[in-house]
Amino acid sequence: MRALEHTALRPLRAADAGATRLFGWRHNPLHQTGALAAALLGLLIITGLYLLVFYRVGAPWQSVARLQADPFLGRWIRSLHRFASDAMVVAVVLHAWRLFAQARSWGPRALAWTSGVVLLAVLFVSGWTGYVMVWDTFGAELAVGGARLFDALPVLSEPVRRIFAGDQSIPSAFFFINLFLHVALPLGAAAGLWIHLSRLARPALLPPRPLLYAVFGALTLLSLAAPSPLAPEASLLAVERDIPVDLFFAFWLPWANALPPWLAWMGAAGTFALAMLVPWLTRRPRTGTWTPSVVDERQCTGCNQCPQDCPWDAVSMVPREQAHGAQSTMVARVNPVRCVSCGVCAGSCAPMGVGPLGHTGRDQVAQVRQAYSNAGARELRPVAICCEHAAPEYLAALRDRDADVRLVPCAGNIHTSALELTLRAGAPGVMVFTCPPRDCRGREGPKWLHERMFNDREAELQVRVNRKRVATAVMAWGDRPAVLDAWTSFAARLKAYDALSLGQLDEPLGALCEPVPLEEPR
Amino acid sequence: MTHASWPHRLAALAVTTVALALLRAGSLVPLRATAAGDSVLRLSWSARPERIEQCRRLTNAELAERPQHMRLRWECEGRFARYLLTVTIDGQVLAADTVHGGGLRHDRPMHLFREYAVAPGQRRLGIRLRRIDANVRPDSTSDQTAAGAAAADRETREAQERRVRRAEALPEVVALDTLLTVASQRVALVSYASGQQKFVLRTHD
Ligand code: HEM
Numbered sequence: 001m002r003a004l005e006h007t008a009l010r011p012l013r014a015a016d017a018g019a020t021r022l023f024g025w026r027h028n029p030l031h032q033t034g035a036l037a038a039a040l041l042g043l044l045i046i047t048g049l050y051l052l053v054f055y056r057v058g059a060p061w062q063s064v065a066r067l068q069a070d071p072f073l074g075r076w077i078r079s080l081h082r083f084a085s086d087a088m089v090v091a092v093v094l095h096a097w098r099l100f101a102q103a104r105s106w107g108p109r110a111l112a113w114t115s116g117v118v119l120l121a122v123l124f125v126s127g128w129t130g131y132v133m134v135w136d137t138f139g140a141e142l143a144v145g146g147a148r149l150f151d152a153l154p155v156l157s158e159p160v161r162r163i164f165a166g167d168q169s170i171p172s173a174f175f176f177i178n179l180f181l182h183v184a185l186p187l188g189a190a191a192g193l194w195i196h197l198s199r200l201a202r203p204a205l206l207p208p209r210p211l212l213y214a215v216f217g218a219l220t221l222l223s224l225a226a227p228s229p230l231a232p233e234a235s236l237l238a239v240e241r242d243i244p245v246d247l248f249f250a251f252w253l254p255w256a257n258a259l260p261p262w263l264a265w266m267g268a269a270g271t272f273a274l275a276m277l278v279p280w281l282t283r284r285p286r287t288g289t290w291t292p293s294v295v296d297e298r299q300c301t302g303c304n305q306c307p308q309d310c311p312w313d314a315v316s317m318v319p320r321e322q323a324h325g326a327q328s329t330m331v332a333r334v335n336p337v338r339c340v341s342c343g344v345c346a347g348s349c350a351p352m353g354v355g356p357l358g359h360t361g362r363d364q365v366a367q368v369r370q371a372y373s374n375a376g377a378r379e380l381r382p383v384a385i386c387c388e389h390a391a392p393e394y395l396a397a398l399r400d401r402d403a404d405v406r407l408v409p410c411a412g413n414i415h416t417s418a419l420e421l422t423l424r425a426g427a428p429g430v431m432v433f434t435c436p437p438r439d440c441r442g443r444e445g446p447k448w449l450h451e452r453m454f455n456d457r458e459a460e461l462q463v464r465v466n467r468k469r470v471a472t473a474v475m476a477w478g479d480r481p482a483v484l485d486a487w488t489s490f491a492a493r494l495k496a497y498d499a500l501s502l503g504q505l506d507e508p509l510g511a512l513c514e515p516v517p518l519e520e521p522r
Numbered sequence: 523m524t525h526a527s528w529p530h531r532l533a534a535l536a537v538t539t540v541a542l543a544l545l546r547a548g549s550l551v552p553l554r555a556t557a558a559g560d561s562v563l564r565l566s567w568s569a570r571p572e573r574i575e576q577c578r579r580l581t582n583a584e585l586a587e588r589p590q591h592m593r594l595r596w597e598c599e600g601r602f603a604r605y606l607l608t609v610t611i612d613g614q615v616l617a618a619d620t621v622h623g624g625g626l627r628h629d630r631p632m633h634l635f636r637e638y639a640v641a642p643g644q645r646r647l648g649i650r651l652r653r654i655d656a657n658v659r660p661d662s663t664s665d666q667t668a669a670g671a672a673a674a675d676r677e678t679r680e681a682q683e684r685r686v687r688r689a690e691a692l693p694e695v696v697a698l699d700t701l702l703t704v705a706s707q708r709v710a711l712v713s714y715a716s717g718q719q720k721f722v723l724r725t726h727d
């Protein structure tokens with residue numbers, strides 16, 4: 001499975017790099033496929049409500065044909081509904097791909113994964129009902145294909161296919177059931193999304209506005225410029241030759257037509273079972289990198305910050321059982337079942353009392369001390385602290401530019417005291433390279449780091465630290481020029497600053513925040 | 523060159539356009555459907571197979587021993603008939619096999635749905651459904667006059683019910699032998715009209 005994850009990561013990184021080059025990391029759609037899928041679900045519900053007003057179960061194809069004949073709204077809303085659902089399939093598949101490749105499919109994420117698989121299945125079934133509702137040649141082909149599969153199950157003694165034999169007209173009850181399912185399933189999916197995201201704090205349900213508008217706008221333009229045609233009405237006594245098939249939803253149709261039904265069922269059931277088993281197949285022992293975070297109750301002052309920063313709501317405040325001196329009545333406690341070992345809490349705790357083993361603030365401070373213990377009188381280089389998932393390929397180029405490169409599992413782990421200590425030890429400056437915020441495996445690492453460094457979020461970088469000497473930048477795979485630019489200008493800034501303040505102490509208050517915008521600059 | 527430069531914007535636009543074109547193309551892939559072939563002969567019907575029963579007329583004494591609600595004059599044991607279905611096109615046999623009622627015990631109506639690929643043109647179509655199991659007449663050796671008017675009335679009703687059931691069931695033979703023009707890309711549908719107890723051929727909606 002690890003090998004498969006690695007194999008899946010390669011094309012993903014290539015695609016990520018390409019998309020970042022084209023659209024920039026802020027608007028790389030591949031970084032936010034989950035949010036895009038949720039936004040598209042919203043768009044589908046809105047356009048679907050419009051279509052619902054005109055749909056008639058008694059004359060399905062005719063009612064859609066009437067919509068199609070309306071050149072102002074009907075035709076393009078119908079197309080938008082169709083293309084948005086196709087885009088949603090693409091978004092969801094890429095979303096699942098990404099989380100699998102990034103090893104985010106097991107342990108505390110198993111609920112999100114398995115509910116995601118169910119959501120995808122629901123999406124396919126809603127698509128099936130939606131197309132059958134139209135009752136064009138494609139709809140009838142789907143209905144017959146589905147009936148053929150259903151009849152292979154020992155459920156009904158009368159084959160469902162007899163409904164579509166052509167000796168009687170299709171009862172409107174059939175279209176009514178379809179319509180009911182087509183409305184109920186997406187609403188159920190919206191409710192299922194709640195389960196899907198139940199383990200996440202502050203799930204990002206919408207992509208940044210510009211990306212959202214661009215995606216909706218592009219789909220609207222496509223619907224206006226090249227609306228989807230309406231296939232002829234289904235005729236049960238015709239053998240259709242060219243049926244316009246939506247392969248995003250009916251990819252299974254050619255196989256189901258060619259294979260014996262039992263084999264088609266085995267394929268479908270096997271794929272579903274395998275997808276549901278992924279969390280089990282990709283699970284890791286909770287040791288080393290994957291140890292859950294723990295609270296050192298002797299250090300905890302009950303400040304309630306780590307529960308606020310944990311992106312998985314894995315920390316809660318509980319009454320203290322043993323009073324250690326005169327500390328708080330409440331103490332933080334990590335639920336290991338929900339903790340994904342992201343380490344974001346390590347950076348959130350001023351007294352350094354929480355974090356996965358080896359990554360707490362104390363561990364980080366010890367590592368900095370160790371790194372500078374025998375620095376002696378040699379000239380110290382500026383430090384580039386990089387998230388190990390960002391773009392390891394660019395580290396060599398940073399080293400070539402005189403950076404002292406350090407790796408961290410997630411930028412959100414970094415304790416500001418470790419940054420301060422690095423400067424005190426003599427490093428002329430520290431630049432932290434994070435992943436693009438929407439692609440952080442710790443979900444909120446870059447965001448919280450930025451807030452702690454520049455906006456006084458608890459466990460903040462102390463005022464005494466000169467902000468001219470610290471900076472953050474995004475290291476997006478695919479945007480090497482920006483990474484190197486950020487570094488060279490930071491290094492140049494340090495040099496210029498050193499030249500100015502030669503022999504003087506840094507004047508901290510004169511150099512306050514210089515935040516790097518993580519969201520779209522206004 | 524940053525992603526905000528013009529060449530980048532143009533490239534982004536081009537890639538978006540291609541992605542949209544692919545999305546549309548994937549949404550409308552012409553597929554040559556139906557594995558069945560160019561033209562199709564479709565058989566589709568639901569019909570009740572005849573019940574093959576061995577019936578015995580109970581004596582008055584036997585009847586008196588039964589609980590009130592189980593006093594049926596004729597006691598029948600049996601099963602539903604099997605039929606031999608033969609389908610021929612221009613004398614060539616497409617199918618010749620046994621068909622029976624649905625359900626595990628074959629005691630439900632016979633639901634049949636089959637499709638055969640046929641080449642377009644003028645064809646002689648033969649379909650024949652013939653009962654395999656011989657029917658059995660009621661055994662009436664223990665005949666006795668019914669005791670009382672109510673019992674006699676019930677016996678008549680029972681006989682009537684059996685007659686109705688037999689009339690609703692498939693007859694011993696149903697057959698269709700006809701010249702058929704099979705049009706290209708069309709389905710010739712043969713269904714069973716239980717009222718007339720015959721096959722009906724349909725080629726248009
Ligand atoms: C209707 C379809 C789906 C929608 C709308 C959707 C949406 C989302 C959203 C908005 C997030 C939160 C992202 C964040 O804030 O970090 C998320 C997380 C997640 N999704 Fe989905 N998803 C869908 C289907 C799937 C599928 C099919 C899978 C996998 C088979 C999946 C697996 C996950 C996992 C594992 C997470 C948690 C990520 C983490 O904890 O790091 N989702 N999803």
Ligand code: SF4
Pocket residue numbers: 292293309310311312313314315334338339340341342343344345346355356
């Ligand atoms: S490591 Fe910390 S922040 Fe991350 S999930 Fe566990 S408790 Fe939450």
Ligand code: SF4
Pocket residue numbers: 295299300301302303304305306307331332348349350351352353354
């Ligand atoms: S951040 Fe630290 S001090 Fe505050 S509640 Fe969490 S463990 Fe306790």
